Amino acid sequence: MSALQGIIGLAGGLGLFLYGMKLCSEGLQKAAAHRLKQLVKILTKNSVRGVLVGALVTLGLQSSSATSAIVVGFTSANMMTLSQALSVLLGSAVGSSLTVHLIAFKLTYLALTLIFFGAIFYLFIKRSRYRSVGQILLGFGLIFYGMFVMSSAVEPVKDFPMVAQVIINLERYPLLAFLVAVIITAVLQSSAGFLALLITLARQGMIGPYALVPFVLGAHLGGTITGVISCLGVPGRESKRAGLANFLFKVVNGVVFLPFYRPITMFVLGSSPDVSRQIANAHTIFSLVMAIGFLPFTTQIANFMKRLIPDKAGGLAEAKYLKENLLEVPELAVDQAHRQTVEMGYIIYKEMLNQMLPLFRSEDEELFERFSYTEQAVDSLAKQIVKYVTTLDINNFSEDLLLRSLQVLYAANDLEHIGDLLLNIARIGMKITSEQLAFSEEGHKEIETLYNLTSNNFQQALISLEKYDTKLASRILKEHPKIRRYEKELRYSHFERMQSGNKRTLATSSLHLDMIESLLRIDNHTVNIAQGVVGIL
Amino acid sequence: MARIINMYDRALNRIRAEILSMSELVEDRFLKAMESLIKQDEKLAQEIIYGDDQIDKLDEDLEMEALELISLQQPMDKELRLLASVIRISNELERIGDYSCNIAEATLLLADKGPYFKPLEDVSRMGQLVQAMMRKSILAFLKKDLELAWEMHSDDDQVDQVYQHLFKELMDYMKQGPTFVDQASNLLLVARYLERIGDHIVNIAELTIFAENGERYPFKSRKRGG
Numbered sequence: 001m002s003a004l005q006g007i008i009g010l011a012g013g014l015g016l017f018l019y020g021m022k023l024c025s026e027g028l029q030k031a032a033a034h035r036l037k038q039l040v041k042i043l044t045k046n047s048v049r050g051v052l053v054g055a056l057v058t059l060g061l062q063s064s065s066a067t068s069a070i071v072v073g074f075t076s077a078n079m080m081t082l083s084q085a086l087s088v089l090l091g092s093a094v095g096s097s098l099t100v101h102l103i104a105f106k107l108t109y110l111a112l113t114l115i116f117f118g119a120i121f122y123l124f125i126k127r128s129r130y131r132s133v134g135q136i137l138l139g140f141g142l143i144f145y146g147m148f149v150m151s152s153a154v155e156p157v158k159d160f161p162m163v164a165q166v167i168i169n170l171e172r173y174p175l176l177a178f179l180v181a182v183i184i185t186a187v188l189q190s191s192a193g194f195l196a197l198l199i200t201l202a203r204q205g206m207i208g209p210y211a212l213v214p215f216v217l218g219a220h221l222g223g224t225i226t227g228v229i230s231c232l233g234v235p236g237r238e239s240k241r242a243g244l245a246n247f248l249f250k251v252v253n254g255v256v257f258l259p260f261y262r263p264i265t266m267f268v269l270g271s272s273p274d275v276s277r278q279i280a281n282a283h284t285i286f287s288l289v290m291a292i293g294f295l296p297f298t299t300q301i302a303n304f305m306k307r308l309i310p311d312k313a314g315g316l317a318e319a320k321y322l323k324e325n326l327l328e329v330p331e332l333a334v335d336q337a338h339r340q341t342v343e344m345g346y347i348i349y350k351e352m353l354n355q356m357l358p359l360f361r362s363e364d365e366e367l368f369e370r371f372s373y374t375e376q377a378v379d380s381l382a383k384q385i386v387k388y389v390t391t392l393d394i395n396n397f398s399e400d401l402l403l404r405s406l407q408v409l410y411a412a413n414d415l416e417h418i419g420d421l422l423l424n425i426a427r428i429g430m431k432i433t434s435e436q437l438a439f440s441e442e443g444h445k446e447i448e449t450l451y452n453l454t455s456n457n458f459q460q461a462l463i464s465l466e467k468y469d470t471k472l473a474s475r476i477l478k479e480h481p482k483i484r485r486y487e488k489e490l491r492y493s494h495f496e497r498m499q500s501g502n503k504r505t506l507a508t509s510s511l512h513l514d515m516i517e518s519l520l521r522i523d524n525h526t527v528n529i530a531q532g533v534v535g536i537l
Numbered sequence: 538m539a540r541i542i543n544m545y546d547r548a549l550n551r552i553r554a555e556i557l558s559m560s561e562l563v564e565d566r567f568l569k570a571m572e573s574l575i576k577q578d579e580k581l582a583q584e585i586i587y588g589d590d591q592i593d594k595l596d597e598d599l600e601m602e603a604l605e606l607i608s609l610q611q612p613m614d615k616e617l618r619l620l621a622s623v624i625r626i627s628n629e630l631e632r633i634g635d636y637s638c639n640i641a642e643a644t645l646l647l648a649d650k651g652p653y654f655k656p657l658e659d660v661s662r663m664g665q666l667v668q669a670m671m672r673k674s675i676l677a678f679l680k681k682d683l684e685l686a687w688e689m690h691s692d693d694d695q696v697d698q699v700y701q702h703l704f705k706e707l708m709d710y711m712k713q714g715p716t717f718v719d720q721a722s723n724l725l726l727v728a729r730y731l732e733r734i735g736d737h738i739v740n741i742a743e744l745t746i747f748a749e750n751g752e753r754y755p756f757k758s759r760k761r762g763g
């Protein structure tokens with residue numbers, strides 16, 4: 001019976017711990033992410049600084065995955081090279097080992113105090129800055145309290161012979177211990193979470209000393225698996241390269257150190273009398289050695305990753321027209337950017353706009369996922385186009401060329417917004433179907449009509465942009481007032497239905513209005529694109 | 538980088554320039570009509586009557602252009618006033634063109650009635666006054682010169698005075714006997730056309746003021762400085 005209680009307590013404590021980590025990291029990101037981002041951008045000029053920044057930012061955000069998300073964002077926007085990104089990632093491992101040191105403190109009463117003040121701040125203070133601080137305090141409190149809950153739950157369990165047997169056996173097979181650590185960490189999606197568990201068990205003397213090093217190495221590797229999996233779904237090669245490189249660092253780490261776990265264990269045991277401190281030290285040592293060992297080779301590793309994941313065969317986000325070598329010839333470069341922008345428009349049209357309507361009738365998670373992937377691809381394309389065009393030296397442009405490059409810049413921006421709005425519409429569609437709601441039959445038809453008007457206008461705008469067809473563009477501009485009038489009609493009939501007490505209308509009112517609003521905004525962006533074509537910029 | 542001039546602003550400038558070239562054409566027709574009348578030149582009069590389509594076409598084009606601009610981008614209130622004024626000014630110019638035709642028609646009617654019973658001094662003076670007003674009003678429009686636009690108010694009074702004088706004189710001739718009636722009645726019509734052209738030019742000046750500051754019918758609603 002008490003074994004079950006122990007397990008439940010352990011699991012609950014771990015839950016508190018993980019939730020605390022999440023709260024804490026979110027709060028820190030709200031409070032400081034912007035400044036930390038600036039820091040990353042400014043301070044990654046050389047690789048040693050990259051490591052320091054990585055460590056600091058990870059400590060600041062309490063999350064190495066948040067750091068790698070920032071870094072991957074920068075690399076895919078070409079604001080940072082892959083080798084710079086790798087040095088920051090190496091640093092982030094050091095940063096997270098500092099977190100482990102932090103959780104190695106036994107701070108039960110401080111934890112409860114933190115929870116109290118954190119909750120007060122978080123729940124009762126309106127100003128968002130203080131609320132974030134409250135969230136951070138609450139998060140830290142839950143982290144330590146979670147540790148405490150785990151410890152007290154585990155205490156009676158250690159007397160069970162079976163548990164002791166398993167643990168002793170595990171100690172004999174370091175590779176197995178390593179793999180167990182990898183799997184548990186990957187499942188928890190948090191190396192700190194696993195280490196917290198480890199520290200708890202070790203404090204009760206339930207972990208044999210020779211198992212510590214394999215466990216810590218496994219936690220190291222396991223923590224990168226989430227990153228690898230998540231970056232597979234993200235468009236853009238850079239993020240895949242960064243994620244995989246981070247994984248490989250840890251694999252090498254494991255392969256190199258695991259055979260020597262005995263001498264390393266001796267060293268770690270000598271580093272502190274407290275077992276939790278020993279674990280934290282081991283984690284720090286591995287991170288530091290790894291950082292120092294790989295740092296001189298980040299450029300080579302980056303090149304290797306580029307060969308491993310080549311640029312070709314890209315998905316939607318691949319900007320195949322934006323050739324670097326054409327930047328020398330601005331005329332051609334602007335042509336290419338124009339072509340790329342038009343293609344981006346057609347991606348939106350074919351992959352999103354044209355496939356949306358079924359989503360209002362029946363739930364389709366997979367379709368929604370595809371939309372959200374397309375939207376990310378569109379964002380990335382827009383960024384690449386803007387970067388490409390703004391690299392050109394506009395000062396020497398002829399007026400015509402200047403006009404065309406502005407058309408491209410503006411259109412890319414408008415298309416990106418249209419992508420966002422379409423995703424929002426898809427979200428509304430999903431919400432309706434997943435909550436078993438439905439628009440009223442009339443409302444549904446009206447929205448479909450508005451949708452088709454908007455969609456048709458968008459398609460025409462795209463053609464006018466593609467062919468520089470000013471006549472077509474001005475026809476689109478003349479359609480806009482029609483859409484505006486129709487939108488007013490729809491609002492009116494919506495409120496009419498509400499008044500007559502249509503149940504479906506009442507249940508979906510805000511979604512309905514949000515949908516209409518989004519469609520109108522899409523048409524506003526379409527109008528911008530058409531105005532660009534006629535030269536109103 | 539230098540801000541490129543927007544297509545819209547460019548089009549607004551172009552439309553002003555088009556008013557200028559239309560007014561030049563209208564003025565040219567008007568001068569020729571007066572010349573045909575004074576010199577009793579039937580051939581010239583025919584030319585003017587046939588040429589009127591060109592002015593009508595310019596008026597139509599300007600109107601469509603202004604409407605197009607309104608539909609491409611919602612104009613700011615001043616732009617909207619300008620566009621509305623342009624549509625109306627081109628219409629006034631077109632009307633002036635029509636009166637030039639009417640004058641040319643009078644030339645034709647008078648041609649087979651022999652030489653004039655007296656030189657057309659007052660009619661010719663009226664024509665000169667009207668031509669000067671036409672130039673001034675378009676200049677005021679192009680330069681957004683409201684002072685100059687206001688001058689149309691008093692200039693038109695002069696035209697009206699000459700008209701009153703001519704009217705009386707021609708009526709007197711007609712009262713003297715039937716020999717003068719054919720010529721005098723047609724010349725009376727010409728004087729009437731000239732007086733009407735003056736009124737259309739006043740409209741252009743009023744529209745210029747409206748386009749600039751939104752004031753409607755300034756000449757009617759207040760006296761200068763009042």
